[in-house]
Amino acid sequence: MTGEWWPELAPRIEPTASEKPAYRVVDVHTHLSVPAGEAIAKPFFKPEYEPRIRYSSAETLRYNREYRASARQSGQFEDAEVRLADMDRQGVDLQVLSVPPTEYFYWLDEREALKACRVQHERFAEVVARHPGRFAALANLPMNHPALAVEVLREAHEEFGFNGFELSADVLGLDLDDRRFDVVWEAAAELEMVAVMHPQGFTHGQRMSDYYLVNVMCMPLASTLATTRMILGGVWRRHPGLRMIVVHGGGYLPFYYARTDHAYEVRPELREHIDRRPSDYLRELYFDSNVFDPGMLRHLVSEFGAEHVLLGTDYPFDMGTVDPLGFVERAGLDDAERRLVLGGNAARLLRLDRP
Numbered sequence: 001m002t003g004e005w006w007p008e009l010a011p012r013i014e015p016t017a018s019e020k021p022a023y024r025v026v027d028v029h030t031h032l033s034v035p036a037g038e039a040i041a042k043p044f045f046k047p048e049y050e051p052r053i054r055y056s057s058a059e060t061l062r063y064n065r066e067y068r069a070s071a072r073q074s075g076q077f078e079d080a081e082v083r084l085a086d087m088d089r090q091g092v093d094l095q096v097l098s099v100p101p102t103e104y105f106y107w108l109d110e111r112e113a114l115k116a117c118r119v120q121h122e123r124f125a126e127v128v129a130r131h132p133g134r135f136a137a138l139a140n141l142p143m144n145h146p147a148l149a150v151e152v153l154r155e156a157h158e159e160f161g162f163n164g165f166e167l168s169a170d171v172l173g174l175d176l177d178d179r180r181f182d183v184v185w186e187a188a189a190e191l192e193m194v195a196v197m198h199p200q201g202f203t204h205g206q207r208m209s210d211y212y213l214v215n216v217m218c219m220p221l222a223s224t225l226a227t228t229r230m231i232l233g234g235v236w237r238r239h240p241g242l243r244m245i246v247v248h249g250g251g252y253l254p255f256y257y258a259r260t261d262h263a264y265e266v267r268p269e270l271r272e273h274i275d276r277r278p279s280d281y282l283r284e285l286y287f288d289s290n291v292f293d294p295g296m297l298r299h300l301v302s303e304f305g306a307e308h309v310l311l312g313t314d315y316p317f318d319m320g321t322v323d324p325l326g327f328v329e330r331a332g333l334d335d336a337e338r339r340l341v342l343g344g345n346a347a348r349l350l351r352l353d354r355p
Contacts, residue, residue: 013086018325020091023339026346027092027324028196029247029288029312031100033077034123037116041105049107049172051201051218057209067318076316080127084134086315091325093343095315096350097124098138098166101200106144106172113142117152125160136352138196139165144172146180150187157191163350169199169226176226177233189241194349196245199223215319223251228260231281234273240284243349247312249291254300257282286349288312289341290321294331306337310345 048054053061068077075082077100087095105116117140124137139156141149156162165188170176188195199222201214208214223246236242253260260278264270274281287300290312300309311328314320321327328341347353 013089013322015089016091016323016325018091018323018329020325021338021342024093024343024347025091025325026094026096026311026343026352027087027090027313027315028096028245028310028346028350029198029290030083030095030097030315031077031317032080032083032097032124032127033100034103034120035078036123037099037103037105037120040112040116040119041103041108044108044112046107050102051203051205051214054205056214060209060212060214080131080135083315084131087134090313090323092311092313094134094136094346094352096136096138096164096346097127098196098198099140100317101168101198104140104143104168104200106142106168108142108144110142110145110148113145114148114152116140117142118155121156121160121162124162128161136350137162139193141165141167141184143167143181143184146183149184153184153187153191153193157193163192163352163354164194164196166196166198169197169222170203173203175229175233177229177235182235182238185235185239185242189239189243192241192243192351194243194245196247197223197226198247199226219319220248220251223248224253227251227253227282227285228278231278232260232270232273236281236284237274237276243286245286245288245310245349247288247290247314249289249296249300250285250287253282254287254304255296283308286310286345289324289328290314292321292327294327297328297331298333301331301333301337301341306333306340307345309341310349311342 083095099120105113108116120140128135128137139153139162141152143149153165199219202218202222205214205218208218227246257279264278283304286308288310289297291297311324313324328338
């Protein structure tokens with residue numbers, strides 16, 4: 001199969017057809033690649049470290065290579081100035097930068113992981129400083145080394161001025177309800193650092209290699225499993241101050257939590273670590289708007305409250321929302337709800353107006 005039939009790979013951002021509101025629009029779900037960090041990690045990489053490589057078909061692997069080359073050539077993954085032009089077309093005032101999930105590098109040892117994270121944070125801080133008011137950033141943590149992750153979290157907050165961090169839905173296959181991560185949740189709550197969960201595929205995707213299911217289905221599936229385990233494992237009961245945004249609309253759980261609640265009522269296994277319904281904890285989480293169906297966005301707002309939903313596009317990936325203002329407009333929210341979703345919630349959670 002040749003790539004000649006494929007459309008232009010890098011997403012084409014056209015000017016939004018919607019009216020830009022007078023208030024600030026914030027996109028909390030974007031990715032900026034840091035080649036210097038990749039260079040540190042590359043000598044230690046093995047394909048089995050990444051589920052999205054291990055469970056991708058040859059067609060998907062080839063397409064992804066060509067897509068990333070196209071997006072890199074266009075500058076969308078690395079060039080802040082290119083991003084600014086796209087943001088202006090979208091009507092986005094500020095992007096929150098995070099590394100692509102392929103650049104978590106959880107498999108690095110402590111020494112190399114610390115170097116990679118610092119290089120990423122330095123690059124993000126440079127972009128934020130060069131374009132005041134247009135960018136904020138999330139830290140990347142060496143989650144496989146929890147004590148070091150706490151040190152990096154504090155450094156990111158105190159020295160780089162970041163107010164959140166990104167993490168995968170598992171750490172090399174270890175689930176996030178494992179007690180070894182409690183030190184990270186405790187520090188995040190203390191520092192008011194918001195966690196943004198963005199999965200890197202699904203660790204048991206043997207049946208997902210065809211049809212790009214490794215992304216289409218596995219990404220929200222990974223978030224669903226991770227948040228469910230964190231809830232049932234008592235993470236938020238132990239750390240009620242931990243605030244988390246789950247991208248891709250929170251995965252499947254916000255749309256089918258009733259089954260988990262029912263199991264909590266009839267099965268003792270679900271009551272070992274929590275004393276409230278699972279959905280009570282779910283309602284304390286936050287979700288982005290990258291769900292593609294305006295009705296699903298309306299569901300998130302009506303079920304969990306507009307104050308728990310934030311604009312997110314997944315820029316510059318092709319599984320993203322290219323016209324976020326138009327998408328939110330089609331959801332039929334009222335003015336107060338739109339104001340919260342388009343930027344008010346992001347400003348509050350990530351403290352965007354605090355020096």
